[in-house]
Amino acid sequence: MLIESALEAQYLGQDEGLRLTSPLKGRLELARMQDLMGRYLPEPPALVGDIGGGPGTHANWLQERGYSVELLDPMPQHIETARAAGIDATIGDARKLPWEDEYFDAVLMAGPLYHLTRVEDRLTALQEATRVTRPGGFVAVVAINRTANLLGAMLANELQQRMPVVQEILDTGFSPANDRMAETTYHTVSQLRQEMTGHGLRSITVHGLTGPGGWLTVALDAHFRNQQPPATLTDPDPLHTALTCSRIADRFPELLPASSQFFAVGQRA
Ligand SMILES: C[S@@+](CC[C@H](N)C(=O)[O-])C[C@H]1O[C@@H](n2cnc3c(N)ncnc32)[C@H](O)[C@@H]1O
Numbered sequence: 243m244l245i246e247s248a249l250e251a252q253y254l255g256q257d258e259g260l261r262l263t264s265p266l267k268g269r270l271e272l273a274r275m276q277d278l279m280g281r282y283l284p285e286p287p288a289l290v291g292d293i294g295g296g297p298g299t300h301a302n303w304l305q306e307r308g309y310s311v312e313l314l315d316p317m318p319q320h321i322e323t324a325r326a327a328g329i330d331a332t333i334g335d336a337r338k339l340p341w342e343d344e345y346f347d348a349v350l351m352a353g354p355l356y357h358l359t360r361v362e363d364r365l366t367a368l369q370e371a372t373r374v375t376r377p378g379g380f381v382a383v384v385a386i387n388r389t390a391n392l393l394g395a396m397l398a399n400e401l402q403q404r405m406p407v408v409q410e411i412l413d414t415g416f417s418p419a420n421d422r423m424a425e426t427t428y429h430t431v432s433q434l435r436q437e438m439t440g441h442g443l444r445s446i447t448v449h450g451l452t453g454p455g456g457w458l459t460v461a462l463d464a465h466f467r468n469q470q471p472p473a474t475l476t477d478p479d480p481l482h483t484a485l486t487c488s489r490i491a492d493r494f495p496e497l498l499p500a501s502s503q504f505f506a507v508g509q510r511a
Contacts, residue, residue, distance in 0.1 A: 248419035249357065253317050259297040265467065266459035267452065270484050271503065274451050275300060275352070277489065278505050282380040283309070283348055291346040291374060293336050293367075294353025298324035305329065312346075314339065315353075336367035344376040352384035355437075359416055359425050364437055372441040375510045381443055382507040384451060388415050388428040390502035397457060398464035431498055434506050443508025450501025453488025460502070 262268040279300075283290070286308030292301045295313035297320045304311050305328070313324050313331040324331035334340055336354035349371045358364045371381045391411050395404040411417050411428050419425045429437075431448055438446045452459070462471060462480055471480070491497040498504075 248424035249316065251419070252424040253296075253319065258320065259299060259323060262299045265463045266481055266484070267456060267463050269481055270456055270459045270488070271452055272299065272303075273481075273485055274453065274488060275505070276303060278449055278451065278507075279304075279350065279382065282382060282507055284379075288347035289345070291339075291341070291349040291371075293339070293349060293351040293371060294357070295324065295329075295331070295350075296320045296353065298327050298329045298331065300350060300352065301329045301331075302327055312341075336370060337363055339370045339374050341374045343373055345374045346379060347376060348380045348382070349375050350382050352382075355383050355429070355434075356386045356427050357424065359427050361437070364427070365441075368437060368443075369441045372443055372508075372510055377510050379510050380507055381510065382505060383438070385429040385434050385504045385506065386426065387499065387502050387504060388412065388430050389499065390428065391417075393457060394460050394502065397461040400464075429504065431504065434504055438506050438508055442511050444511045446506065446508040448498060449505045449507070450488060450491060450498050451503040451505040452501050453484075453491045454497055454500040455484030455487035455491070456502050457500075458484045458487070 262272040287310060289310045290304055292311055292313040295301050295315055298313055301311040301313045301324060311329060313329050314334040315321055316333060316335055318333060321331045321333050332340060336351060351367065351371050354367045355364055358367060375381050388411060391408045395401045395408050401408065407417055407420060415428045417423065417426050434448060435446060458480055
């Protein structure tokens with residue numbers, strides 16, 4: 243079977259469903275994903291593929307907005323959770339999709355690009371995502387910024403302890419499996435654009451998913467998780483502040499590398 247044991251180790255030990263609903267950083271990511279997908283999705287009803295969809299957090303809100311969604315993920319526990327929530331979910335791998343050509347109106351692939359550590363595998367996954375999207379439909383993918391760990395560790399005041407891993411990621415764009423994550427790929431903006439190119443996608447655009455506002459959420463999660471932050475930080479609402487900042491930053495491409503995650507999108511020719 244295709245599930246690598248490190249991937250199992252990462253997801254069996256955590257509730258992936260809480261990632262986007264509990265910490266401020268996850269809540270910001272969810273809100274921004276809704277913003278950005280909303281710009282590219284056709285009006286409902288339409289059929290959306292959610293590749294590497296995990297337990298179905300995005301599939302859930304897409305269905306609530308009137309889209310039909312089919313989700314694919316290699317982790318049986320995620321498939322079970324998604325099915326329990328009423329999502330059409332299949333065990334599978336982004337590198338070999340079970341759908342026919344031009345099946346979806348749009349595809350979201352948030353996971354495989356950072357979990358697949360061989361470039362050939364990422365290109366195959368992108369080729370597959372494009373193949374199952376109809377001409378004119380959008381393929382949207384998520385990647386993690388190569389500098390995200392440097393800034394995240396610094397804001398958590400953990401840079402000294404995490405320096406060996408941070409340095410390896412900066413040097414290679416890759417981290418082997420560790421106590422926090424399965425082996426992972428980290429992208430630069432130009433690398434992501436390059437990997438998106440050549441599969442039949444046009445008008446490729448890269449956005450900051452969490453944007454610069456994400457760093458406020460990282461700092462607050464690191465220092466005040468489950469505690470009341472000091473009054474100076476609660477007014478105004480920090481999630482609102484972070485969202486406002488990241489939405490404004492969308493208009494300034496020079497701020498793109500200041501996002502911990504990227505959302506890249508292209509239209510099938
Ligand atoms: C961090 S989760 C993201 C889940 C969801 N897409 C989201 O954005 O919240 C990454 C997901 O990618 C899945 N994944 C990893 N390798 C994959 C592959 N080769 N094909 C499809 N999914 C994969 C994992 O099982 C996991 O559910």
